[in-house]
Amino acid sequence: MNPFENFRLTSPFGMRMHPVDxxxxxxxxVDLVISPSNGNIKAFVAGEVLHAKMGATGSGFGNYGNLVAIRDDKGYLHVYAHLSSISVKGGQKIDKDQVVGKQGNTGKSSGAHLHYEVRKACSPSYGYTATEAGVVEPTKYLQDYYSKGELVKVDKKDANAIIDTYLKPAWGAAKTPADKQEIGRLADELRVASGQPKQNG
Ligand SMILES: [Zn+2]
Structure with a gap:
Protein backbone atom coordinates (compact mmCIF):
# COMPACT_ATOMS: atom_id res chain seq x y z
CA MET A 1 0.00 0.00 0.00
CA ASN A 2 1.49 3.33 -1.11
CA PRO A 3 0.42 6.29 1.07
CA PHE A 4 1.62 8.68 -1.66
CA GLU A 5 -0.27 7.19 -4.63
CA ASN A 6 -1.67 10.59 -5.68
CA PHE A 7 1.83 12.06 -5.85
CA ARG A 8 5.02 11.69 -7.87
CA LEU A 9 7.98 10.97 -5.56
CA THR A 10 10.78 13.29 -6.76
CA SER A 11 13.29 12.78 -3.96
CA PRO A 12 13.42 9.91 -1.46
CA PHE A 13 14.35 9.87 2.22
CA GLY A 14 18.06 9.51 3.02
CA MET A 15 21.37 10.72 1.60
CA ARG A 16 21.04 12.66 -1.66
CA MET A 17 22.52 15.48 -3.71
CA HIS A 18 20.79 18.60 -2.42
CA PRO A 19 18.89 20.18 -5.36
CA VAL A 20 19.65 23.78 -4.32
CA ASP A 21 23.00 23.53 -2.47
CA VAL A 30 10.32 12.82 1.04
CA ASP A 31 9.64 15.27 -1.78
CA LEU A 32 6.29 14.74 -3.45
CA VAL A 33 4.64 16.47 -6.40
CA ILE A 34 0.93 16.68 -7.09
CA SER A 35 -0.76 18.37 -10.07
CA PRO A 36 -1.70 21.15 -10.47
CA SER A 37 1.22 23.06 -8.95
CA ASN A 38 -1.07 24.68 -6.37
CA GLY A 39 -2.96 21.44 -5.68
CA ASN A 40 -4.52 20.76 -2.28
CA ILE A 41 -2.33 19.11 0.32
CA LYS A 42 -4.28 16.81 2.64
CA ALA A 43 -3.15 15.49 6.01
CA PHE A 44 -1.87 11.90 5.88
CA VAL A 45 -2.95 11.38 9.51
CA ALA A 46 -5.26 13.11 11.98
CA GLY A 47 -3.89 15.20 14.82
CA GLU A 48 -3.46 18.62 16.39
CA VAL A 49 -1.90 21.52 14.50
CA LEU A 50 1.16 22.80 16.42
CA HIS A 51 2.48 25.20 13.76
CA ALA A 52 0.76 26.84 10.78
CA LYS A 53 2.86 29.70 9.39
CA MET A 54 6.21 30.61 7.80
CA GLY A 55 9.09 28.67 9.41
CA ALA A 56 11.39 31.12 11.19
CA THR A 57 15.18 30.65 11.15
CA GLY A 58 16.28 28.88 14.36
CA SER A 59 12.78 27.63 15.18
CA GLY A 60 13.44 24.10 13.94
CA PHE A 61 11.71 25.04 10.68
CA GLY A 62 14.16 27.46 9.03
CA ASN A 63 14.08 27.18 5.17
CA TYR A 64 10.82 25.18 5.29
CA GLY A 65 8.76 28.12 3.98
CA ASN A 66 5.07 28.11 4.86
CA LEU A 67 4.49 24.92 6.78
CA VAL A 68 1.94 23.03 8.78
CA ALA A 69 3.10 20.69 11.57
CA ILE A 70 0.63 18.24 13.07
CA ARG A 71 1.14 16.02 16.14
CA ASP A 72 -0.48 12.60 15.83
CA ASP A 73 -1.85 10.46 18.66
CA LYS A 74 1.54 8.76 19.11
CA GLY A 75 3.36 12.07 19.65
CA TYR A 76 5.08 12.11 16.23
CA LEU A 77 5.15 15.39 14.30
CA HIS A 78 4.08 15.45 10.63
CA VAL A 79 5.58 18.36 8.67
CA TYR A 80 4.09 19.68 5.41
CA ALA A 81 6.55 22.25 4.01
CA HIS A 82 6.99 24.79 1.16
CA LEU A 83 3.22 25.43 0.95
CA SER A 84 1.92 28.36 -1.12
CA SER A 85 -0.95 28.87 1.34
CA ILE A 86 -2.13 27.45 4.66
CA SER A 87 -5.75 26.65 5.49
CA VAL A 88 -5.55 25.52 9.14
CA LYS A 89 -4.69 27.25 12.42
CA GLY A 90 -2.49 26.41 15.40
CA GLY A 91 -4.36 24.44 18.07
CA GLN A 92 -6.89 23.10 15.57
CA LYS A 93 -7.75 19.37 15.59
CA ILE A 94 -7.83 18.00 12.08
CA ASP A 95 -8.92 14.76 10.46
CA LYS A 96 -7.01 12.51 8.09
CA ASP A 97 -7.44 13.82 4.50
CA GLN A 98 -8.42 17.30 5.68
CA VAL A 99 -6.84 20.00 3.47
CA VAL A 100 -4.01 21.76 5.33
CA GLY A 101 -2.91 24.08 2.50
CA LYS A 102 -1.80 24.25 -1.11
CA GLN A 103 1.40 22.95 -2.66
CA GLY A 104 3.97 25.68 -3.25
CA ASN A 105 7.57 26.77 -3.56
CA THR A 106 8.16 28.84 -0.40
CA GLY A 107 11.37 28.59 1.64
CA LYS A 108 14.46 26.84 0.26
CA SER A 109 12.86 24.99 -2.64
CA SER A 110 13.70 24.40 -6.30
CA GLY A 111 10.11 24.17 -7.60
CA ALA A 112 6.57 23.56 -6.42
CA HIS A 113 6.53 20.40 -4.29
CA LEU A 114 5.58 19.07 -0.89
CA HIS A 115 8.41 18.25 1.49
CA TYR A 116 6.89 15.84 4.00
CA GLU A 117 8.75 14.56 7.04
CA VAL A 118 7.86 12.76 10.25
CA ARG A 119 9.73 13.74 13.43
CA LYS A 120 9.90 11.55 16.52
CA ALA A 121 9.28 14.42 18.93
CA CYS A 122 7.56 17.81 19.06
CA SER A 123 10.00 19.63 21.35
CA PRO A 124 12.42 21.30 21.78
CA SER A 125 12.55 23.15 18.45
CA TYR A 126 9.67 21.02 17.15
CA GLY A 127 11.84 17.91 17.46
CA TYR A 128 14.53 19.19 15.08
CA THR A 129 17.85 17.32 15.09
CA ALA A 130 20.77 18.02 12.74
CA THR A 131 21.18 14.29 11.97
CA GLU A 132 18.72 11.58 11.00
CA ALA A 133 18.27 10.70 14.70
CA GLY A 134 15.11 12.76 14.99
CA VAL A 135 13.15 11.53 11.97
CA VAL A 136 11.64 8.31 10.65
CA GLU A 137 11.17 7.05 7.09
CA PRO A 138 7.75 8.50 6.16
CA THR A 139 6.46 5.74 3.86
CA LYS A 140 7.09 2.99 6.39
CA TYR A 141 5.76 5.10 9.25
CA LEU A 142 2.45 5.68 7.45
CA GLN A 143 2.13 2.04 6.39
CA ASP A 144 2.64 0.92 10.00
CA TYR A 145 0.35 3.66 11.28
CA TYR A 146 -2.49 2.74 8.91
CA SER A 147 -2.21 -1.01 9.47
CA LYS A 148 -2.38 -0.62 13.26
CA GLY A 149 -5.06 2.06 12.99
CA GLU A 150 -7.37 -0.22 11.04
CA LEU A 151 -7.37 -2.79 13.83
CA VAL A 152 -8.77 -0.41 16.44
CA LYS A 153 -11.28 0.98 13.95
CA VAL A 154 -13.47 -2.13 13.95
CA ASP A 155 -16.92 -1.11 15.15
CA LYS A 156 -18.02 -2.88 18.36
CA LYS A 157 -21.43 -3.77 16.93
CA ASP A 158 -19.86 -5.20 13.74
CA ALA A 159 -17.33 -7.22 15.74
CA ASN A 160 -20.02 -8.70 17.99
CA ALA A 161 -22.25 -9.49 15.01
CA ILE A 162 -19.42 -11.50 13.41
CA ILE A 163 -18.76 -13.30 16.69
CA ASP A 164 -22.46 -14.13 17.27
CA THR A 165 -23.31 -15.02 13.67
CA TYR A 166 -20.23 -16.99 12.66
CA LEU A 167 -17.79 -17.71 15.44
CA LYS A 168 -20.12 -18.91 18.21
CA PRO A 169 -21.88 -21.49 15.96
CA ALA A 170 -18.47 -22.55 14.60
CA TRP A 171 -17.20 -22.96 18.16
CA GLY A 172 -20.24 -25.11 19.00
CA ALA A 173 -19.63 -27.28 15.94
CA ALA A 174 -15.85 -27.55 16.38
CA LYS A 175 -14.68 -31.14 16.80
CA THR A 176 -11.33 -30.68 18.55
CA PRO A 177 -10.10 -28.53 21.46
CA ALA A 178 -7.53 -27.00 19.10
CA ASP A 179 -10.30 -25.83 16.76
CA LYS A 180 -12.27 -24.35 19.66
CA GLN A 181 -9.14 -22.58 20.87
CA GLU A 182 -8.46 -21.11 17.43
CA ILE A 183 -12.04 -19.83 17.11
CA GLY A 184 -11.81 -18.33 20.60
CA ARG A 185 -8.57 -16.60 19.61
CA LEU A 186 -10.22 -15.09 16.51
CA ALA A 187 -13.15 -13.85 18.58
CA ASP A 188 -10.77 -12.23 21.05
CA GLU A 189 -8.85 -10.58 18.20
CA LEU A 190 -12.12 -8.96 17.09
CA ARG A 191 -12.98 -7.97 20.67
CA VAL A 192 -9.58 -6.30 21.19
CA ALA A 193 -9.77 -4.59 17.78
CA SER A 194 -13.12 -3.08 18.75
CA GLY A 195 -11.97 -1.98 22.21
CA GLN A 196 -13.46 -4.83 24.26
CA PRO A 197 -11.74 -7.15 26.75
CA LYS A 198 -10.69 -10.70 25.85
CA GLN A 199 -12.90 -13.54 27.05
CA ASN A 200 -10.63 -16.51 26.29
CA GLY A 201 -7.27 -17.01 27.99
ZN1 LIG B 1 12.56 17.67 0.86
Whole structure:
Protein backbone atom coordinates (compact mmCIF):
# COMPACT_ATOMS: atom_id res chain seq x y z
CA MET A 1 0.00 0.00 0.00
CA ASN A 2 1.49 3.33 -1.11
CA PRO A 3 0.42 6.29 1.07
CA PHE A 4 1.62 8.68 -1.66
CA GLU A 5 -0.27 7.19 -4.63
CA ASN A 6 -1.67 10.59 -5.68
CA PHE A 7 1.83 12.06 -5.85
CA ARG A 8 5.02 11.69 -7.87
CA LEU A 9 7.98 10.97 -5.56
CA THR A 10 10.78 13.29 -6.76
CA SER A 11 13.29 12.78 -3.96
CA PRO A 12 13.42 9.91 -1.46
CA PHE A 13 14.35 9.87 2.22
CA GLY A 14 18.06 9.51 3.02
CA MET A 15 21.37 10.72 1.60
CA ARG A 16 21.04 12.66 -1.66
CA MET A 17 22.52 15.48 -3.71
CA HIS A 18 20.79 18.60 -2.42
CA PRO A 19 18.89 20.18 -5.36
CA VAL A 20 19.65 23.78 -4.32
CA ASP A 21 23.00 23.53 -2.47
CA UNK A 22 24.50 20.82 -4.82
CA UNK A 23 26.17 18.87 -2.01
CA UNK A 24 25.47 15.42 -0.56
CA UNK A 25 23.20 15.84 2.42
CA UNK A 26 20.77 13.79 4.47
CA UNK A 27 17.19 14.33 3.28
CA UNK A 28 14.95 14.34 6.33
CA UNK A 29 11.72 13.51 4.49
CA VAL A 30 10.32 12.82 1.04
CA ASP A 31 9.64 15.27 -1.78
CA LEU A 32 6.29 14.74 -3.45
CA VAL A 33 4.64 16.47 -6.40
CA ILE A 34 0.93 16.68 -7.09
CA SER A 35 -0.76 18.37 -10.07
CA PRO A 36 -1.70 21.15 -10.47
CA SER A 37 1.22 23.06 -8.95
CA ASN A 38 -1.07 24.68 -6.37
CA GLY A 39 -2.96 21.44 -5.68
CA ASN A 40 -4.52 20.76 -2.28
CA ILE A 41 -2.33 19.11 0.32
CA LYS A 42 -4.28 16.81 2.64
CA ALA A 43 -3.15 15.49 6.01
CA PHE A 44 -1.87 11.90 5.88
CA VAL A 45 -2.95 11.38 9.51
CA ALA A 46 -5.26 13.11 11.98
CA GLY A 47 -3.89 15.20 14.82
CA GLU A 48 -3.46 18.62 16.39
CA VAL A 49 -1.90 21.52 14.50
CA LEU A 50 1.16 22.80 16.42
CA HIS A 51 2.48 25.20 13.76
CA ALA A 52 0.76 26.84 10.78
CA LYS A 53 2.86 29.70 9.39
CA MET A 54 6.21 30.61 7.80
CA GLY A 55 9.09 28.67 9.41
CA ALA A 56 11.39 31.12 11.19
CA THR A 57 15.18 30.65 11.15
CA GLY A 58 16.28 28.88 14.36
CA SER A 59 12.78 27.63 15.18
CA GLY A 60 13.44 24.10 13.94
CA PHE A 61 11.71 25.04 10.68
CA GLY A 62 14.16 27.46 9.03
CA ASN A 63 14.08 27.18 5.17
CA TYR A 64 10.82 25.18 5.29
CA GLY A 65 8.76 28.12 3.98
CA ASN A 66 5.07 28.11 4.86
CA LEU A 67 4.49 24.92 6.78
CA VAL A 68 1.94 23.03 8.78
CA ALA A 69 3.10 20.69 11.57
CA ILE A 70 0.63 18.24 13.07
CA ARG A 71 1.14 16.02 16.14
CA ASP A 72 -0.48 12.60 15.83
CA ASP A 73 -1.85 10.46 18.66
CA LYS A 74 1.54 8.76 19.11
CA GLY A 75 3.36 12.07 19.65
CA TYR A 76 5.08 12.11 16.23
CA LEU A 77 5.15 15.39 14.30
CA HIS A 78 4.08 15.45 10.63
CA VAL A 79 5.58 18.36 8.67
CA TYR A 80 4.09 19.68 5.41
CA ALA A 81 6.55 22.25 4.01
CA HIS A 82 6.99 24.79 1.16
CA LEU A 83 3.22 25.43 0.95
CA SER A 84 1.92 28.36 -1.12
CA SER A 85 -0.95 28.87 1.34
CA ILE A 86 -2.13 27.45 4.66
CA SER A 87 -5.75 26.65 5.49
CA VAL A 88 -5.55 25.52 9.14
CA LYS A 89 -4.69 27.25 12.42
CA GLY A 90 -2.49 26.41 15.40
CA GLY A 91 -4.36 24.44 18.07
CA GLN A 92 -6.89 23.10 15.57
CA LYS A 93 -7.75 19.37 15.59
CA ILE A 94 -7.83 18.00 12.08
CA ASP A 95 -8.92 14.76 10.46
CA LYS A 96 -7.01 12.51 8.09
CA ASP A 97 -7.44 13.82 4.50
CA GLN A 98 -8.42 17.30 5.68
CA VAL A 99 -6.84 20.00 3.47
CA VAL A 100 -4.01 21.76 5.33
CA GLY A 101 -2.91 24.08 2.50
CA LYS A 102 -1.80 24.25 -1.11
CA GLN A 103 1.40 22.95 -2.66
CA GLY A 104 3.97 25.68 -3.25
CA ASN A 105 7.57 26.77 -3.56
CA THR A 106 8.16 28.84 -0.40
CA GLY A 107 11.37 28.59 1.64
CA LYS A 108 14.46 26.84 0.26
CA SER A 109 12.86 24.99 -2.64
CA SER A 110 13.70 24.40 -6.30
CA GLY A 111 10.11 24.17 -7.60
CA ALA A 112 6.57 23.56 -6.42
CA HIS A 113 6.53 20.40 -4.29
CA LEU A 114 5.58 19.07 -0.89
CA HIS A 115 8.41 18.25 1.49
CA TYR A 116 6.89 15.84 4.00
CA GLU A 117 8.75 14.56 7.04
CA VAL A 118 7.86 12.76 10.25
CA ARG A 119 9.73 13.74 13.43
CA LYS A 120 9.90 11.55 16.52
CA ALA A 121 9.28 14.42 18.93
CA CYS A 122 7.56 17.81 19.06
CA SER A 123 10.00 19.63 21.35
CA PRO A 124 12.42 21.30 21.78
CA SER A 125 12.55 23.15 18.45
CA TYR A 126 9.67 21.02 17.15
CA GLY A 127 11.84 17.91 17.46
CA TYR A 128 14.53 19.19 15.08
CA THR A 129 17.85 17.32 15.09
CA ALA A 130 20.77 18.02 12.74
CA THR A 131 21.18 14.29 11.97
CA GLU A 132 18.72 11.58 11.00
CA ALA A 133 18.27 10.70 14.70
CA GLY A 134 15.11 12.76 14.99
CA VAL A 135 13.15 11.53 11.97
CA VAL A 136 11.64 8.31 10.65
CA GLU A 137 11.17 7.05 7.09
CA PRO A 138 7.75 8.50 6.16
CA THR A 139 6.46 5.74 3.86
CA LYS A 140 7.09 2.99 6.39
CA TYR A 141 5.76 5.10 9.25
CA LEU A 142 2.45 5.68 7.45
CA GLN A 143 2.13 2.04 6.39
CA ASP A 144 2.64 0.92 10.00
CA TYR A 145 0.35 3.66 11.28
CA TYR A 146 -2.49 2.74 8.91
CA SER A 147 -2.21 -1.01 9.47
CA LYS A 148 -2.38 -0.62 13.26
CA GLY A 149 -5.06 2.06 12.99
CA GLU A 150 -7.37 -0.22 11.04
CA LEU A 151 -7.37 -2.79 13.83
CA VAL A 152 -8.77 -0.41 16.44
CA LYS A 153 -11.28 0.98 13.95
CA VAL A 154 -13.47 -2.13 13.95
CA ASP A 155 -16.92 -1.11 15.15
CA LYS A 156 -18.02 -2.88 18.36
CA LYS A 157 -21.43 -3.77 16.93
CA ASP A 158 -19.86 -5.20 13.74
CA ALA A 159 -17.33 -7.22 15.74
CA ASN A 160 -20.02 -8.70 17.99
CA ALA A 161 -22.25 -9.49 15.01
CA ILE A 162 -19.42 -11.50 13.41
CA ILE A 163 -18.76 -13.30 16.69
CA ASP A 164 -22.46 -14.13 17.27
CA THR A 165 -23.31 -15.02 13.67
CA TYR A 166 -20.23 -16.99 12.66
CA LEU A 167 -17.79 -17.71 15.44
CA LYS A 168 -20.12 -18.91 18.21
CA PRO A 169 -21.88 -21.49 15.96
CA ALA A 170 -18.47 -22.55 14.60
CA TRP A 171 -17.20 -22.96 18.16
CA GLY A 172 -20.24 -25.11 19.00
CA ALA A 173 -19.63 -27.28 15.94
CA ALA A 174 -15.85 -27.55 16.38
CA LYS A 175 -14.68 -31.14 16.80
CA THR A 176 -11.33 -30.68 18.55
CA PRO A 177 -10.10 -28.53 21.46
CA ALA A 178 -7.53 -27.00 19.10
CA ASP A 179 -10.30 -25.83 16.76
CA LYS A 180 -12.27 -24.35 19.66
CA GLN A 181 -9.14 -22.58 20.87
CA GLU A 182 -8.46 -21.11 17.43
CA ILE A 183 -12.04 -19.83 17.11
CA GLY A 184 -11.81 -18.33 20.60
CA ARG A 185 -8.57 -16.60 19.61
CA LEU A 186 -10.22 -15.09 16.51
CA ALA A 187 -13.15 -13.85 18.58
CA ASP A 188 -10.77 -12.23 21.05
CA GLU A 189 -8.85 -10.58 18.20
CA LEU A 190 -12.12 -8.96 17.09
CA ARG A 191 -12.98 -7.97 20.67
CA VAL A 192 -9.58 -6.30 21.19
CA ALA A 193 -9.77 -4.59 17.78
CA SER A 194 -13.12 -3.08 18.75
CA GLY A 195 -11.97 -1.98 22.21
CA GLN A 196 -13.46 -4.83 24.26
CA PRO A 197 -11.74 -7.15 26.75
CA LYS A 198 -10.69 -10.70 25.85
CA GLN A 199 -12.90 -13.54 27.05
CA ASN A 200 -10.63 -16.51 26.29
CA GLY A 201 -7.27 -17.01 27.99
ZN1 LIG B 1 12.56 17.67 0.86
Missing amino acids: KVMRFHRG
